[in-house]
Amino acid sequence: MDPLLKVVIVDESPVRSAIIEEGLREAGFTQVTRIEEMANLLARIYALDPDVIVIDLENPSRDVLEQMFQVSRIVKRPIAMFVDQSDAASIQASVDAGVSAYIVGGLVKERVKNILDLCISRFNAFSRLQTELDQAKTALEDRKVIDRAKGILMKAKNLTEEEAYALLRKTAMNEKKKIAEIAQSVITASEMFK
Amino acid sequence: MNEDPRLRIGFIPLADAAALIVAVDKGFTTDEGLDVELKREVSWSNVRDKLNIGLFDAAHLLAPVAIASSLGLGHVRVPILAPFNLGLNGNAITVSPDLYAALAASVEGDLANPMNSAKAMARVVAERRARGRDPLAFGMTFPFSTHNYQLRFWMAAGGVNPDEDVRLVVLPPPYMVESLANKHVDAFCVGAPWNSVAVDLGVGRILHFVSEILARAAEKVLAVRERWAQDNPNLLLRLVRAHGRAAGFIEESDNHAEVAAILAAPNRIGVDAEVIMRTLAGRLKVSPDGAVRTSNRYLLVGRANAARPDPVQAAWLYAQMVRWKQTELSDTLLAQAVAVFRPDIYDQAVGVPGPMPAGEPADGVGAFAGPAFSPKDVAGYLRTWAIPGR
Numbered sequence: 001m002d003p004l005l006k007v008v009i010v011d012e013s014p015v016r017s018a019i020i021e022e023g024l025r026e027a028g029f030t031q032v033t034r035i036e037e038m039a040n041l042l043a044r045i046y047a048l049d050p051d052v053i054v055i056d057l058e059n060p061s062r063d064v065l066e067q068m069f070q071v072s073r074i075v076k077r078p079i080a081m082f083v084d085q086s087d088a089a090s091i092q093a094s095v096d097a098g099v100s101a102y103i104v105g106g107l108v109k110e111r112v113k114n115i116l117d118l119c120i121s122r123f124n125a126f127s128r129l130q131t132e133l134d135q136a137k138t139a140l141e142d143r144k145v146i147d148r149a150k151g152i153l154m155k156a157k158n159l160t161e162e163e164a165y166a167l168l169r170k171t172a173m174n175e176k177k178k179i180a181e182i183a184q185s186v187i188t189a190s191e192m193f194k
Numbered sequence: 195m196n197e198d199p200r201l202r203i204g205f206i207p208l209a210d211a212a213a214l215i216v217a218v219d220k221g222f223t224t225d226e227g228l229d230v231e232l233k234r235e236v237s238w239s240n241v242r243d244k245l246n247i248g249l250f251d252a253a254h255l256l257a258p259v260a261i262a263s264s265l266g267l268g269h270v271r272v273p274i275l276a277p278f279n280l281g282l283n284g285n286a287i288t289v290s291p292d293l294y295a296a297l298a299a300s301v302e303g304d305l306a307n308p309m310n311s312a313k314a315m316a317r318v319v320a321e322r323r324a325r326g327r328d329p330l331a332f333g334m335t336f337p338f339s340t341h342n343y344q345l346r347f348w349m350a351a352g353g354v355n356p357d358e359d360v361r362l363v364v365l366p367p368p369y370m371v372e373s374l375a376n377k378h379v380d381a382f383c384v385g386a387p388w389n390s391v392a393v394d395l396g397v398g399r400i401l402h403f404v405s406e407i408l409a410r411a412a413e414k415v416l417a418v419r420e421r422w423a424q425d426n427p428n429l430l431l432r433l434v435r436a437h438g439r440a441a442g443f444i445e446e447s448d449n450h451a452e453v454a455a456i457l458a459a460p461n462r463i464g465v466d467a468e469v470i471m472r473t474l475a476g477r478l479k480v481s482p483d484g485a486v487r488t489s490n491r492y493l494l495v496g497r498a499n500a501a502r503p504d505p506v507q508a509a510w511l512y513a514q515m516v517r518w519k520q521t522e523l524s525d526t527l528l529a530q531a532v533a534v535f536r537p538d539i540y541d542q543a544v545g546v547p548g549p550m551p552a553g554e555p556a557d558g559v560g561a562f563a564g565p566a567f568s569p570k571d572v573a574g575y576l577r578t579w580a581i582p583g584r
Contacts, residue, residue, distance in 0.1 A: 038369065039378055060366030062237040063336055066268070067364045091247055100243075 006031040007115060008050040012038065012059060016126045020054065023122045024115070042067060053102040054119050057095065065102060090116070097123035142180035149183035152190045197426045200229045201433070204241045205254035207234060207463040208367065209386035209473045210281035210414045212453065213495055214254050215463075217440035219456045225439075226432035234461065237366060238336045245417060246272040251426075252433060254280060255417035258338040258511045261531045264420075267338070267521050275423050276415035277430060277539035278437045279507075282500040283405040284413050284473070284493035285341055286389040287348070288398040289381040290374055291482075293318070293330065297401070306487075308406050308562045312352020319359045333365035333373055333382030340413050341383040343514040344404045350579065351563035356518075374398050385413070386473035386493065387465050393479050394469075400480035405491035409560025410500075412507035412535075423539075431543040438544035441496030450474045498554055499547045503535035506558035509569035517576055528572060 007029055011017035017034045024032045033048055035041065041064045045053065055062055090113075094100060097120040146168065153164040168186070172179045203218075205211040215232065217223050223230045235241045238256055242263060245253040260274040289297070298305055300321075301314035319330060334341040346356040356362055365373055370382045375397040382388075383404070392398030404411060416437060423430050444453050450471060458467035472478050476492035479485070494500035512531035516523045541547075557566040565578050 039373070039376065042363065057240055058236055060236045060368060062239040063366055064364045066239055066337055095244070095247075095249060100239075 003028045003030050005029060005052060005115070006048065006050040007033070007052045007054065008045060008048055009034045010038075010041070010045075010053060010055040010059060010061060010065075012036055013056070013126075016056070016123070019126050020119055020122045023118050027114070027118055029115070038064075041065075051104055052115055053104060054115070055100055055102070056123070057098045057100055062100065068102070068104070093120050097121075098127075099123045142178075142183075145180050145187065146183045149186040152186055156190070197429045199227055199429060200231070201251040201429070202231050202233055202249065203252045203254070204233045204235045204244055204250040206236075206238065206241060206367075207465075208254075208414075209457065209463065209470055210284045210493060210495075211254045211463070212444050212457055212474075213278070213280050213437050213440045213501070214416065215457055216444055216453060217436040219459075219462070220440065220443065222436040222439045222443075223433065226436045228429065228432055228436065232462075238339075242269070245274070245419065246270070248419070248422075251422060251429075252416060252418045254414055256336055256339050257412040257415045257507070258340060258343070258515070259336065260415050260417045261508060261511055261534050262338040262515070262520075264534045265521060265527055265530055267515065273420035274417050274534060275420050275536050275539070276417055276503050276508075276534050277423070277536045277543070278416040278434050279412055279501050279503045279535075280414040280416055280437075280495070282410050282413060282494040282498075283403070283408075283491055285344060285383055285385050285404040286400045286478070286492075287345065287381060287383045287402045287404065288374070288389045288392050289401045290377070290379075290398060293380045294399045294401065305401070306406075308348055308402055309351065311401060312348050312350075312354065312563075314352070315349055316353040316359075319354055323359075329360050330381070331361040331363055331379040333363055333370050333379040333384070335367055335384060336364060337520070338515070340404070340411050340511075341385075343511065343518070344407055344411065345383045346518060347514070347561065347563075348402070348407045371395060371397060387463070387469040390469050390472055390478060391465070393482060396482040399482065400478060400487070403478070403487070403489050403492050405489055407562050409491060409555045410494075410498075410504075410507070410558060412504065412511065415503065415535075430539065434540060434543035438496075438501060438540075441501045444474070445496040447475075498551050501544070502540045502547050503537050504558055505532045505535045505537065506567070506569055508532045508535040509572065510559050510567055513567070513572045513576060516572070517579060523573060523576070528569070532569065 007024055009017045009020050014036055021032050021034055035044055038061050041061050099119050101116045149168060150161055150164040153159055153167060154161060168179050168182050172182045205214055218230045218232055238259060241253050241255060242259055244250045260276050262268060263272050263274045296318045297311060297314045300317040301310050303310045305311050332345055334345055349356055354360060367384050367388050370384050370388050371392045373379045374382060374392055389400050393400060443449055454467040454470040457463045457470050458465060473493055476490055477486060477488045480487045508531050512528055515521045521527060559567045567575055
């Protein structure tokens, strides 16, 4: 590991790139820069003169980086770690995580492998956070729908809250559906009867 | 060998993915017993890499990338085959209103003539240099792209040296319009629908359809790994046959509305169907003031034998890679490049097409300037283009 390696993170997601930067800094890399603005990307990268560039696979600007491969323009030729077929497991891990890296300074691959590994784990951590956030949002939405359906049932059938919930749950089990789906049907039906 | 009919095929949301998208969404691939999952991608690098490492079985790919990959240019060498040509032409050169005005002020004759416009560009470039202004910047989609070669071919014919006099920069197609509006570039060459989007927003003016520069230019191909083709010969034929049917369907003008609706879907190209209709009809609004230009060559999907891969096109693209110093000239590399295009597989799957219709260029390329192209004498062809002092 070489803490003086200059690493540039190209990512339009500020949260994710902050997570990666933090990871790299914790691992001892001191020269980490984030680029979130894609305009004039190549000029920004040339100005920073990095050794390693990390970019997410959902970023259309990956094609911009390809221009660095054109020999006529610059001396330093980058290597894409992603397409080095000698390490299939590493490729699969990068694709699954959605990250790719380019080594610019003619460095030995092994010296920067831990950077990619670190980025892969941080990318995965970020998607886990994203998933958890999405699940929390869905749970909150579901809760609102179920509460409304309970209210409708309590009024229409003169039930207690517990009884209304038990009815929703029993119906969901019988129909092999989620309680939120049944609750949504109750709301839809009640709106049609209005 | 058991061939698994579940295929994953990558594409970029562009109008010239039409044959692939229609083949799948009209059920032509299902009719051939294939179960295709289309995967929309955001960059050509992703498409190429995912095809190369086997995450995609086939892909909508820039024709020059198929060749570059097979020759190992810029990246690891992965032999690719192109058994079906998804489109000829389809790109346009769009310039900012300022650059258009400068060209119009410098041109001798009609600016719609590409030789006139290229010479006007040379004058604008010289004048900017004399005034110490920054060189003009041109957006294009990829180092190994027809867009790159079309821009270079055109401006070099007028005396502009694309490596010295201007800046050519790679821009992802969805960023082209914004970059033109923000003056990060002065012009770009890109496929449909992005030129029309720039015109509709009033930030650009279409200067040329690339079909005015080259009558026939292989744009995108259906690409598969050579290895995959060897392992799955029957799937390959069925896939190509479904594409042949789709290309025929797309070229019936009665079907244009349906095709445009299929392509416009949010998970396909995701733009207004009306914009796609313009491309299919070859009738484009070229100026924010509403002026329209019509061409029966704007994008050729199946007509004029467009879908049959033409080895002459592969040779021409290889010649451009040599001309612009992306690779060296050798008989071996030329033979490898030509072998990427596989009309024999097309013929086996779809049938041998009829004779080329009248009006198609005799050399298979039909450039607006320079000598006829011959794959037998690439060196001689390139000598005619040598720029003095290079």
